[in-house]
Every structure is written in C-alpha cells, then in structure tokens.
Amino acid sequence: MIKPRTPAGVLELLPPDQIAFQRMLDVIRRNFERFGFLPVETPVMELSEVLLTKSGGETERQVYFAQSTGALEKAADGLPELALRFDLTVPLARYVAEHEHDLAFPFRRYQMQRVYRGERQQRGRFREFYQCDIDVIGKDALSVRFDAELPATIHAVFSELAIGAFTIHLNNRKLMRGFFEREGVADPELQALVLREVDKLDKRGTAAVRETLTGEGFGLRSDVVDRILAFVEIRSTSHADAIGTLDRLVAEGDVNASLATGAAELREVLELVRAMGVPESSYALNLSIARGLDYYTGTVYETTLDDYPQIGSICSGGRYENLASHYTKSKLPGVGISIGLTRLFWQLREAGLLGRVESTVQVLVTQMDAAHLPHCLAVASELRHAGFNTEVVMEASKIAKQFRYADRSGIRFVVVLGDDEIAGNTVTVKDLRREDQFQVGRAELASTLRVELAQPLVRT
Amino acid sequence: MIKPRTPAGVLELLPPDQIAFQRMLDVIRRNFERFGFLPVETPVMELSEVLLTKSGGETERQVYFAQSTGALEKAADGLPELALRFDLTVPLARYVAEHEHDLAFPFRRYQMQRVYRGERQQRGRFREFYQCDIDVIGKDALSVRFDAELPATIHAVFSELAIGAFTIHLNNRKLMRGFFEREGVADPELQALVLREVDKLDKRGTAAVRETLTGEGFGLRSDVVDRILAFVEIRSTSHADAIGTLDRLVAEGDVNASLATGAAELREVLELVRAMGVPESSYALNLSIARGLDYYTGTVYETTLDDYPQIGSICSGGRYENLASHYTKSKLPGVGISIGLTRLFWQLREAGLLGRVESTVQVLVTQMDAAHLPHCLAVASELRHAGFNTEVVMEASKIAKQFRYADRSGIRFVVVLGDDEIAGNTVTVKDLRREDQFQVGRAELASTLRVELAQPLVRT
Incomplete structure (x- = not known):
C-alpha cells in the first residue's frame, strides 16, 4: 500500500474550493474576452534550447526539466531536451515569433495556464500555479494608448470577482x-x-x-x-x-x-x-x-x-520594448499584465474571504422508491434541457439523508417526487437557501425555478 | 538567434482554432456539470512512487519524469522524484484515496486537463493531450444504474458539439x-x-x-x-x-x-x-x-x-471493480468514460469538419480620427456592460483596413463612429455576417445587437 499524497508545493482542492477557483477563472476569462483579447494555449513542455535563451538567473535555476524513460537512460551530458514553462511570457515570445506571419498585429492575447518553478519549500509558495495573462503585442511600434486598456480590463475583472x-x-x-x-x-x-x-x-x-x-x-x-x-x-x-x-x-x-x-x-x-x-x-x-x-x-x-495591503500586489505588469529579440529580428513592443491566481486564491482563503460556495449542482432530484426512478430521470431530463445542473439520487436511501447530502454539498433546490406528486403530475421543491417549500406542476417546474433564481435572497 | 519552435508531438493552435477548441471544452464542461459532475483538477506532477504503482507496462515506459536543476545535478540512481501524469485515472485514484474522508460518495467528478505520454513520433499521435473524464466512484458498492448516466451525459455532449x-x-x-x-x-x-x-x-x-x-x-x-x-x-x-x-x-x-x-x-x-x-x-x-x-x-x-467510422472510438470507458487498491483498503468501485479531445479535434480538423469559426470578439468599434477615441471608448464600455465582447481600434488607420481586419478575424459587427454619428448620438453598424448595414441611436445599440444575434442567419 502506498500513501496517496501530492508533491510539496502544489495546491490541490476539494470540490467546493475547486468550484470557487473555477468561478474565478471563468470571471477572469469572461472579462479578458469582453475586452477583445484572444485565447492562446501553449504546451507545458518547451524545448530547453528555446525556453532557456537567457543563461543564469534565478528563474533558470528553478526550471523543471522533463525526460521520458528512454531519454533518462541515454541522458549523459548536457541539459535534457525538454523543460516546463516557468511563466507565460517566454512562451508568448516564442509563439508570436513562430507564428508571426499568421497573426494580426496589434496582437491581443490572453493565456490562463499553469506554470512550474522549483521554488524553495515555503508556506504560500507554489511550484505549480496558474498565471492569467493579457498582453498586446505591436509590430515595430505600439501606441501608449494600449497601456490604458490593461488597467480597464483588470478593473472589470476585480470588480466582478468582488473580493473587495x-x-x-x-x-x-x-x-x-x-x-x-x-x-x-x-x-x-x-x-x-x-x-x-x-x-x-x-x-x-x-x-x-x-x-x-x-x-x-x-x-x-x-x-x-x-x-x-x-x-x-x-x-x-x-x-x-x-x-x-x-x-x-x-x-x-x-x-x-x-x-x-x-x-x-x-x-x-x-x-x-x-x-x-x-x-x-x-x-x-x-x-x-x-x-x-x-x-x-x-x-x-x-x-x-x-483592505489587505499585506497581501501585496495581486496583479502586476507593464510596457516592454521588445518581446522576442531572441527569436526574431522583428521588433515587437508590448504591454502586459498578469494575475497569479493560485497564490491569490490561497491568500483569499487564508484570509477567510472566499465565503460559502454554492455547488455547480443546482437541483437534486431525490428518490423515495426504486420504482420511481424512471419518473425521477424524466423530470431531471426536463430540468437539464431547461439549463439546470441536476443530479439524481440513483439509489434510494432515507430521504433525510438525501436532504443532508444536498445541504452539505451546497445544492440549493431539492425536488421531491412521492406517490402523490407522481399521481398529480406535480413536484415538491424545497429551497434550501430560502428555507422555503412549495408544490408546483411538473410543466411549470423549470420556469418557477428560474424565477426563484432571479429573485434576491433577502428574506422578509 | 534561436529558431522559435515547439517540441514534436504537441498541438499548438492559432487563435481561430484555439477558439474552436475552447468552445468544445466549454460544451463538454457545461454538459458534465449539467449532469451533476463536480470539478476536480490535480497537479501535472505527481510523486513517481505514487504515480507508478504498477511496474512495467507500455504506459510506464512512456512516462515523463520532471526534475529541477538542483535535482538533475544530484540525480544519480533511481527514478526521479516527480513524474507527469499519463492519464487522469491514476490521479483520480490517488485523489479519492487521499481525500476519502472529505468526499461524499457516490463521488461524481469531472476532470479536463492535459496528460503526457512519450509516444513514438507519428502523425496524429500526441505527447501532450487533453482528456475530458467523468467518473462515479462508490464506496463498497455502486449500483449499475450509474452506468446509465455516463452514456446519457455523453449523448448530451456530442449532441451539443454538433459534429454529426x-x-x-x-x-x-x-x-x-x-x-x-x-x-x-x-x-x-x-x-x-x-x-x-x-x-x-x-x-x-x-x-x-x-x-x-x-x-x-x-x-x-x-x-x-x-x-x-x-x-x-x-x-x-x-x-x-x-x-x-x-x-x-x-x-x-x-x-x-x-x-x-x-x-x-x-x-x-x-x-x-x-x-x-x-x-x-x-x-x-x-x-x-x-x-x-x-x-x-x-x-x-x-x-x-x-459518418466517420475510420476515426474510431472518440469516447470510451467502462465499469471497474476497485479504483484505488494501491492506495487504500477501502473498496471503491467505479464507472467512467473519457474523451481524448486533442486527438478528436485534430481528426475533425483533418476531415474539414470544423467549419468557419466566429471570433470571441463580437463587435469592433472602429476609429476614424484620433479625436474620436474617448467617444469610441465610451461606446465600447456601454457594449461591454451589456455583455458584448468588444474590441476598439486604438490607432486610427484607413477604415477599409479596419473592416478587413474584422472580416478576417471573424468579428461579426463593426461599429462606425464618424462626425455625423457623434453629433447625432447614433452609430452605424455593419453586420458582416448578414452583409447588412444600419444606423441606430447609441442608447439602442446593445438591445439592437441582441435582437440581431437572436435572429437566424438565413437571408431572404
């Protein structure tokens, strides 16, 4: 038996935190796209020769190299052929230089991926972490006006993230x-x-x-x-x-x-x-x-x-003269800004600023009796078609247990389908957020839930 | 000067293809969530000792190991401490065993991340590729009913992907x-x-x-x-x-x-x-x-x-007896299914099935004159607040060039703000999809575009 564990310096999340993290990624991406930035993803592994153009420096000492089993056996001298990216800027430089003739300039790109650094082991220091970057790259020249778009985008991101x-x-x-x-x-x-x-x-x-x-x-x-x-x-x-x-x-x-x-x-x-x-x-x-x-x-x-100056800068960047001088003779001035999301998320969680997260699952369809299952599945299908994330209890257990599961998981609506409901073609809905219960015709279920969701949660 | 290039066996995309790829990821994720699966992400790097529990086998020969510069120098004997995941199933086993007491069973998780295999170099074979997995894991037992949820989820995914x-x-x-x-x-x-x-x-x-x-x-x-x-x-x-x-x-x-x-x-x-x-x-x-x-x-x-049987299986999986016997004494039966998205995307593109992709940018606000810029930016702000992904031409160039850029990039709406429009507080909109042009009051711009977007594109 091997003890299941992750390497030091990575942040692995349980589903409720992963949902909160994913929502932050979604907000960031939505706002990056709102301001006209285009998506780019690059491979985690780059050729060492290409990635490590500058020799020495703190960053290079922190680089991870990758080798397959075959390469390990052969590797004698010199650096391994492959290295993991340590930021998104060098891959951007390589990408823009490599695809220069296929890109429209000014090139506005966003990239939200993980990067790797062999950091010293320390609380709040990560060896694998998300960076969320936007950059605008010009060819030969880039007006200083673009420098204004990045703070405007960042303002939209942090306003919607609502972290103060x-x-x-x-x-x-x-x-x-x-x-x-x-x-x-x-x-x-x-x-x-x-x-x-x-x-x-x-x-x-x-x-x-x-x-x-x-x-x-x-x-x-x-x-x-x-x-x-x-x-x-x-x-x-x-x-x-x-x-x-x-x-x-x-x-x-x-x-x-x-x-x-x-x-x-x-x-x-x-x-x-x-x-x-x-x-x-x-x-x-x-x-x-x-x-x-x-x-x-x-x-x-x-x-x-x-309110949390001690967290330090959560999003930094600036204007640079030439992005890719190692890869191309073209002059590529740019301006960029980066959010280190893993660290920010960790800091917000440490500071108790994450709050209670609702599940991605919006509705739990409970099951009173195995014979009801086809009916439960049909109601769930209707909810899904109407756009609700719906889970069905596939194995009947005590109804109290099913409610407890919904409550603990942060699922807001619980649908109950007993004999009476099935006979009357209705459903009973319990709203765990409002601590409210109501019965509604099956045909009106989705529209009713939509109205409930749209209403503010303040109880009178 | 170093030639900018990626390692063999990775699929790096230009923005239009990246947008198409991202839309597929979004559809898959939306449907996974629709069926009540919860998000999980695991680190790319696992401890070799934990990841490689089974010795030998084709997969292990394909594993990539990771070492920081410091570790490289010390590494003499034995396997490096870290290895990159080669699938999402072993990390799931490790995750469920490690967090067993913090998870609710049956545990329904989805995971959409890249995995790494030192495949032989061959067209259409990737060393880095996305897997999009769903699994349901039971504790001690798991009803066969769950085996029905996976095909239903996969049906929803491929219906919405609309690839035939x-x-x-x-x-x-x-x-x-x-x-x-x-x-x-x-x-x-x-x-x-x-x-x-x-x-x-x-x-x-x-x-x-x-x-x-x-x-x-x-x-x-x-x-x-x-x-x-x-x-x-x-x-x-x-x-x-x-x-x-x-x-x-x-x-x-x-x-x-x-x-x-x-x-x-x-x-x-x-x-x-x-x-x-x-x-x-x-x-x-x-x-x-x-x-x-x-x-x-x-x-x-x-x-x-x-219509493309030669592509082979695009989504496979099944029921297994015990997920994590290497890590825990608990019996964890499960059922799972996986989409190899990178390969599927590549095959669809090879078969010409991707079609023309619209940009993530929906509106381009053009600029006739530098003096108009604050006005252009204000109109763009209004559009963004209304939910439209909007790019502003920050440096005035010939208007024909601005239109050409929108057309080539797949941006549907072009907003023109000349002296007349600014004086009359209107905007001229050119719909490049419909090849249609109209003038509208600035206050009605967002609602008008929303109506246009909602209409089918068939021209009469």
Missing part, C-alpha cells in the same frame, strides 16, 4: 529615470540600487534609509535624498490630483526628455483609463512602483486590495 | 465472459487471445480469422468459432432489438451466472438510458466491444461518428 475594494497603481519607468537623471543619479545601475534601498522604507524606516543613501556607499546629497524620498511617496488621491502631480513634476525643475515623455505617457494613460469608465477610486498614480527594472521600459502597474 | 450523428456502443464484460464460458473457453487469458484475433476481422477477413481460431494454436471447434463470430457481430438496430437480443442470448442455451448477470445489467442500463431521454438512434448493443480486459469488469462503452 482595490487600487491599480500606475507609474512610468521613463518618468522615474528622468527624475533620477535630473537629480544627478544618471547611472541606471545606481538608480536600481537606490530603488532597492527605497523599497526597504516600510521595513527599515525613513531615517535608516536616508542614512544609507547619504552615507559612504551611495554618497548622495541630503537634499537629493529628500527629493527622492518625497518622489517615491507620491500617491494621487484622485484623477485631478494625479494629473496635477504630473504637471508639477514637469514644471518643478529642468525637464529632460525622459521625464517629459514619461509624464506625457502617464497623463495619456490616465485620461484614457478614465474615458474607459474606470472610477477614479480604483486607480492611482504611485511613483514608488518600479517592477523588474531590466525588463519594463514605460508604464508599470501593480494592484492591491485596499 | 454518433452511436454509443454498449457491451458488458460479464456477458462476454459468460458467453465464452458457455462455449468452453473458460480461461480468461485464452478469452483475451481469442478477442485479439477477433479484433483483426476487419483487417484479415472472416476466413483467415476462422482458420486461426480453428487451427493448431487455438484448436477451437468449428461450431464454437461460428458462434463466437456470430456473437461479436451482434449490433442492435433499435432499443427493442437490443432487449430482444439479450433475451435470446439468455434463452438460447445453458445460462451461467456471469452471462445472466451481464445480460441483466445491460438490460437495466439500456432501459435507464432510454428513460433519460437518449434517442434510440444514438445507442446500440455492440457485442464486439471489449476494452482493456484487465481493467473493466462490467459495462463497457465506445462511441463512434456514424
């Missing part, structure tokens, strides 16, 4: 770079180091960070450090405040090209986000957002839950 | 075993060998198979071979014919327990399939269906497309 108030934070790498240049911190590597220190503000406090930046290692002037700390603390409180802040930044001192472009891009993105109907309470200018400094070159995004 | 007429073939391993026993072929291994010869009827012809079975190796009596060949050729032509055939089989000669039980089970399954509203043209008794002889013990199923 959230804020999409926007910044622009050009604006940051231009600001640092103005302050005499022109070297990008130095900027990165300064930002890394700034990132420790929460942990170390302002005084300690200031000391580091003015100290021997960095040697920045005190007034420069003041302005840097003031800059990264900027959060807009409204749309008008965001626009005003950008205006002031440009008016305040010397304006270099990078600063001017960054501010203009951010302003255009913010205006279009508003034009797309995103309420101003859901987005903000946040000049501390930097994201991967070697990758993003323009707009950057993070998203936080207002 | 199909037949679900049913047989019962007990009936077969009993029949062979009656004919003096009592050894199960000999039965298996005889069935393997019988399986060659199409290829070798009746005379050659008869010669083998009566010849030295098998040494069966000529009248026995006649009755075996007659038996496996039995296909019912109607429900009544199927029941009549079972009656005759039982009446015809000595009836052993296995034959009697098998016939009774098949009869009950057929009667319930009918009671669930499956038309008798969609199912048949087919006494040649055997399936995996070492695994299935009762009802067995195969499904074929009536």
Whole structure:
C-alpha cells in the first residue's frame, strides 16, 4: 500500500474550493474576452534550447526539466531536451515569433495556464500555479494608448470577482529615470540600487534609509535624498490630483526628455483609463512602483486590495520594448499584465474571504422508491434541457439523508417526487437557501425555478 | 538567434482554432456539470512512487519524469522524484484515496486537463493531450444504474458539439465472459487471445480469422468459432432489438451466472438510458466491444461518428471493480468514460469538419480620427456592460483596413463612429455576417445587437 499524497508545493482542492477557483477563472476569462483579447494555449513542455535563451538567473535555476524513460537512460551530458514553462511570457515570445506571419498585429492575447518553478519549500509558495495573462503585442511600434486598456480590463475583472475594494497603481519607468537623471543619479545601475534601498522604507524606516543613501556607499546629497524620498511617496488621491502631480513634476525643475515623455505617457494613460469608465477610486498614480527594472521600459502597474495591503500586489505588469529579440529580428513592443491566481486564491482563503460556495449542482432530484426512478430521470431530463445542473439520487436511501447530502454539498433546490406528486403530475421543491417549500406542476417546474433564481435572497 | 519552435508531438493552435477548441471544452464542461459532475483538477506532477504503482507496462515506459536543476545535478540512481501524469485515472485514484474522508460518495467528478505520454513520433499521435473524464466512484458498492448516466451525459455532449450523428456502443464484460464460458473457453487469458484475433476481422477477413481460431494454436471447434463470430457481430438496430437480443442470448442455451448477470445489467442500463431521454438512434448493443480486459469488469462503452467510422472510438470507458487498491483498503468501485479531445479535434480538423469559426470578439468599434477615441471608448464600455465582447481600434488607420481586419478575424459587427454619428448620438453598424448595414441611436445599440444575434442567419 502506498500513501496517496501530492508533491510539496502544489495546491490541490476539494470540490467546493475547486468550484470557487473555477468561478474565478471563468470571471477572469469572461472579462479578458469582453475586452477583445484572444485565447492562446501553449504546451507545458518547451524545448530547453528555446525556453532557456537567457543563461543564469534565478528563474533558470528553478526550471523543471522533463525526460521520458528512454531519454533518462541515454541522458549523459548536457541539459535534457525538454523543460516546463516557468511563466507565460517566454512562451508568448516564442509563439508570436513562430507564428508571426499568421497573426494580426496589434496582437491581443490572453493565456490562463499553469506554470512550474522549483521554488524553495515555503508556506504560500507554489511550484505549480496558474498565471492569467493579457498582453498586446505591436509590430515595430505600439501606441501608449494600449497601456490604458490593461488597467480597464483588470478593473472589470476585480470588480466582478468582488473580493473587495482595490487600487491599480500606475507609474512610468521613463518618468522615474528622468527624475533620477535630473537629480544627478544618471547611472541606471545606481538608480536600481537606490530603488532597492527605497523599497526597504516600510521595513527599515525613513531615517535608516536616508542614512544609507547619504552615507559612504551611495554618497548622495541630503537634499537629493529628500527629493527622492518625497518622489517615491507620491500617491494621487484622485484623477485631478494625479494629473496635477504630473504637471508639477514637469514644471518643478529642468525637464529632460525622459521625464517629459514619461509624464506625457502617464497623463495619456490616465485620461484614457478614465474615458474607459474606470472610477477614479480604483486607480492611482504611485511613483514608488518600479517592477523588474531590466525588463519594463514605460508604464508599470501593480494592484492591491485596499483592505489587505499585506497581501501585496495581486496583479502586476507593464510596457516592454521588445518581446522576442531572441527569436526574431522583428521588433515587437508590448504591454502586459498578469494575475497569479493560485497564490491569490490561497491568500483569499487564508484570509477567510472566499465565503460559502454554492455547488455547480443546482437541483437534486431525490428518490423515495426504486420504482420511481424512471419518473425521477424524466423530470431531471426536463430540468437539464431547461439549463439546470441536476443530479439524481440513483439509489434510494432515507430521504433525510438525501436532504443532508444536498445541504452539505451546497445544492440549493431539492425536488421531491412521492406517490402523490407522481399521481398529480406535480413536484415538491424545497429551497434550501430560502428555507422555503412549495408544490408546483411538473410543466411549470423549470420556469418557477428560474424565477426563484432571479429573485434576491433577502428574506422578509 | 534561436529558431522559435515547439517540441514534436504537441498541438499548438492559432487563435481561430484555439477558439474552436475552447468552445468544445466549454460544451463538454457545461454538459458534465449539467449532469451533476463536480470539478476536480490535480497537479501535472505527481510523486513517481505514487504515480507508478504498477511496474512495467507500455504506459510506464512512456512516462515523463520532471526534475529541477538542483535535482538533475544530484540525480544519480533511481527514478526521479516527480513524474507527469499519463492519464487522469491514476490521479483520480490517488485523489479519492487521499481525500476519502472529505468526499461524499457516490463521488461524481469531472476532470479536463492535459496528460503526457512519450509516444513514438507519428502523425496524429500526441505527447501532450487533453482528456475530458467523468467518473462515479462508490464506496463498497455502486449500483449499475450509474452506468446509465455516463452514456446519457455523453449523448448530451456530442449532441451539443454538433459534429454529426454518433452511436454509443454498449457491451458488458460479464456477458462476454459468460458467453465464452458457455462455449468452453473458460480461461480468461485464452478469452483475451481469442478477442485479439477477433479484433483483426476487419483487417484479415472472416476466413483467415476462422482458420486461426480453428487451427493448431487455438484448436477451437468449428461450431464454437461460428458462434463466437456470430456473437461479436451482434449490433442492435433499435432499443427493442437490443432487449430482444439479450433475451435470446439468455434463452438460447445453458445460462451461467456471469452471462445472466451481464445480460441483466445491460438490460437495466439500456432501459435507464432510454428513460433519460437518449434517442434510440444514438445507442446500440455492440457485442464486439471489449476494452482493456484487465481493467473493466462490467459495462463497457465506445462511441463512434456514424459518418466517420475510420476515426474510431472518440469516447470510451467502462465499469471497474476497485479504483484505488494501491492506495487504500477501502473498496471503491467505479464507472467512467473519457474523451481524448486533442486527438478528436485534430481528426475533425483533418476531415474539414470544423467549419468557419466566429471570433470571441463580437463587435469592433472602429476609429476614424484620433479625436474620436474617448467617444469610441465610451461606446465600447456601454457594449461591454451589456455583455458584448468588444474590441476598439486604438490607432486610427484607413477604415477599409479596419473592416478587413474584422472580416478576417471573424468579428461579426463593426461599429462606425464618424462626425455625423457623434453629433447625432447614433452609430452605424455593419453586420458582416448578414452583409447588412444600419444606423441606430447609441442608447439602442446593445438591445439592437441582441435582437440581431437572436435572429437566424438565413437571408431572404
């Protein structure tokens, strides 16, 4: 006998949680499609040579390789031929470069699949997890206007997910770079180091960070450090405040090209986000957002839950210069954003925010007597044809047990077909949500349930 | 520069095909849920020790193992710790045994995920492919009635997939075993060998198979071979014919327990399939269906497309005695059926049966002038709120080019917002499916499109 168990670092769910998870996937997909993104799926296994174009790096150390039994026996030197994807961005680059001549640009794609990383074993760290990505890829060029569509899509997703108030934070790498240049911190590597220190503000406090930046290692002037700390603390409180802040930044001192472009891009993105109907309470200018400094070159995004800031960013991304330089000479600029759904789901569950989930099964047709089964099956067929997810009790047990099963499983309607009901061609329905019971003609059953479902659940 | 390409044996799709594939997945899932099956997903990677409980066998030779970079370096002897699932049945066994005390039995689950097999490279053979499975698992016992629910579910799936007429073939391993026993072929291994010869009827012809079975190796009596060949050729032509055939089989000669039980089970399954509203043209008794002889013990199923018999079975399964004997002492009998969707999709596409696919995008809002963009975005927001998947042209190009894009992408409605439309608060809509154009007030746009969508497409 072997102990049945999963490997460490995977999240396997029981049906009620799987239903909740699937509903989140459905909401995300529906909204991605609502905004005109097209579906793509790529294989889990890619050729190692193709997947691992950049050598070294944390990600590559975490890669899983795949080998069939035959390959295992032969494998002597070198990397295995196949590797599992560790994100959806490299497969997107490979996909767009491979199918370049069959795609229409700007290419808007969504992809919702699992990715694999050999993470250190740790609570809340997953080795297999869902990413839900949208990207728009241009050929040669891509207007900054597209940068506004992603926050609008994300706003629609999180509004429908209904997991509480959230804020999409926007910044622009050009604006940051231009600001640092103005302050005499022109070297990008130095900027990165300064930002890394700034990132420790929460942990170390302002005084300690200031000391580091003015100290021997960095040697920045005190007034420069003041302005840097003031800059990264900027959060807009409204749309008008965001626009005003950008205006002031440009008016305040010397304006270099990078600063001017960054501010203009951010302003255009913010205006279009508003034009797309995103309420101003859901987005903000946040000049501390930097994201991967070697990758993003323009707009950057993070998203936080207002009431659960400790969860951190639940959806991040930004604008990049060239998606697939390893695979094609074509210049493919893009902008993308990603939801790490497995981790988000796990965090929501830990925080007790999932709530009670109704089953995918909407109706349970009970069975009082084996002789009734053909009748039960016929009623179930009618319900299914009317669009109701219906389960039939195939083996008669005590009726109380059948009700208990429905209640525990989160099935809302229980249909009872006793001798009286069958003789009168009626059914008795118990609504477990409303704790209500009624009798209805068999022909009116589906339409009655539809009305019940459409009514709000508040009891009077 | 690295050539962007996928490994051999995977099916990667361009967006129009991916949309068609996704619609098939959606139809399958919707119908699985309609019949009360609950969703389960399991990790791609399982512990090798847990996954590979049976040693040897074709399947195990095809297994992919996974190793992170760190593990690769250490791996010296023995199998890698992780392996990719090669089907959804072993993971189901592990899942049910692991979560036995948290599940309600009979446990009805569906699972639609990719599986991995190191198949020989061959056209139409995939190393990564979707399986869409439903199973009902009982604890200690499971009524044969559940065996009727699977064909009813499969009937609903393939009816809605609308890929042509199909037949679900049913047989019962007990009936077969009993029949062979009656004919003096009592050894199960000999039965298996005889069935393997019988399986060659199409290829070798009746005379050659008869010669083998009566010849030295098998040494069966000529009248026995006649009755075996007659038996496996039995296909019912109607429900009544199927029941009549079972009656005759039982009446015809000595009836052993296995034959009697098998016939009774098949009869009950057929009667319930009918009671669930499956038309008798969609199912048949087919006494040649055997399936995996070492695994299935009762009802067995195969499904074929009536007009494309050469595609073979597109959905198969059956009843098994005990799902998870490797993992638990509990007896868990079950019945299941599986659609190999990747292969089916590929075959339908090869046969030209996919047809032209409409985009997931339903409306394209064009842009005549950059100054119109906020207006375009507002109209798009209204459409999205009304439930339409809407794409906005974010960068103005020639209007003809925008129409061409919609047409090639399979987007049905194109919304035009020129100066006149904006001034009059109207929109011009071109319906590319109907080749029709009309103007409508902006406030009526969504309701008008809804009416258009609901109308049949036949042009008068």
